Amino acid sequence: MSLKIAGEVKIASDPCVLAWDNKLYVGTEDGSLKSFQDDLKEELNSWSAHAVQVFALAAADGHVYSASNDGGVKSWSPAGELKATLPVSEGDTTVLRLYGNELYAGDEVGNLLLQVDCTSTYLLHKRTLITVYENDKLKAKYNVLEEVKDLSLSAPYLFTVRDLDATVTEIKPDESKNRFMTRHTMEGSAPLRAAGARLLLMARGGNTLRLHEVSVESRFKLLHELKISDMIVTSLEINGDYAWTGGWDGRVRRFKIDDVKLTPAGELELGSCINALAATAPDTAYAALAGGRMVRVKAG
Template identity: 60%
Template sequence: MSIKIENETKIESDPCVVAWDNQLFVGTEDGSIKVFDANLTSGASWSAHTVQLFALTAGCGYVYSSSNDGGIRVWTPKGEKVKELPPTGGDVGVLHIFGNNVYAGDEAGNVVIYENNEEKAKYNVLEEVKDLWFHSPFLFTVRDLDVTVTEIKPDESKNRFTTRFTVEGRAPLRATGNRLLFMARGGITLQLHDNSVDTGFKKLHEVKVSDMIVTSLSVIGDYAWTGGWDGHVRRWKITGDKLESAGEINLGSCVNALDTSASNTAYAVLSGGRVVRLTA
């Protein structure tokens, strides 16, 4: 199955991070955030930081951004600054929203959970957090050697946690239903694991998804999208215990980040300033 470019736009500064929440939010190398609709028609744009954005997420009526020039900044979707959350203790490289809570991971190993833009809990997992995911009650964190599975209960304790498993792997990482996906240590092979403590998060399947390091993984339902340094975006279907190829496209330049809005639609931001909408 082929993947094709439906829409494309170009921006002046290299896009480096992306988030989807019924609109596309693109964070750039010069610290700005640009907003597009589903067809990549441009909307609001504002200077969010003085330097490159490290992480970006959107949901619950807000946009959250981080760089190394301060804490996490909270914006309206039109670019009005709402708040600046205090520094976590290190540069925040990961931001995700789960339910009504924002999860931030930093280079010092801190994972901070925010509720209503106030700190709710903080855990230190002892190594830099390059990616994280939450599938209650488990927090998955990863750098480039191991995935750590931590049991947390933010409503009961703001700092206590139990480490349940450690599995070889590296960022990026995602969970969907009863499946857990992350890269093998080499960065080019995607692993599919059972998302269950009862099986010890057993590895079910793995497949080479790139000739070079994968920078981005996005999962929605039974479909996963990957992209990386080799310029290819590939789509995979989770069929039981296996990953099956479901399309690919060569975009010709490094994929800095990607996100999905539906199982057959993804947005990729590329070095050189390109932003593309892909469909399968």
């Protein structure tokens, strides 16, 4: 199956991170946040969010969250109204993920922050401590022994990854306020994504995609691995049964996630380094490219 460009737009500052919530949100090198309609033909909103580059971005259910090196995680309305600034961690926040009403934030020194409706927080310190607060009161603590480069959740398993290894931690904050279990460690590097019973992450070299089973019984068995590039892969997204990747070689690739293997399902040369991807449907993804381009890619 082939991939094709189904829309593109050029902006003044390089797009660095992407998020989707019925429209495309873009964080740029100059600290701006922008939103576009799905065909990229119209810019809907634009506002200055940070003094410098946007490091991380997440959006869902009318909530937009961004982070840079200016302290804390900022919560925005879709129109750009600042709603709140969430607590500052010890380092720059480099990853944001939304799961339902829970926001997970990981930083460069190994902190993991989980914000629930702006009232509850789960904090993973570089000294291995997750602290849980609700309505400004201590709720729970977990010690998980992992620096955060990327993270993904397939409840009750929290997957975190560094440059060389990934860790699987079982957490059940609604059942236990102080107990957790480190279930497994495996070789791997960012980016990383979990989807149901499958986990995808890059091998240590950064150019081989690995498929794991999400199962304690199989010890998170490696099912398949596939070298997908000669260069570093920077972005990995999953939607439905399809994974999308992009990186330094400027190629966006799509893979069918079968039961025990990855099957190539399209490839497209975009001409410059891919900074970020957002997969909004099994057959649709957006790519943020060096040089100020954003591209909508369709399979068909």
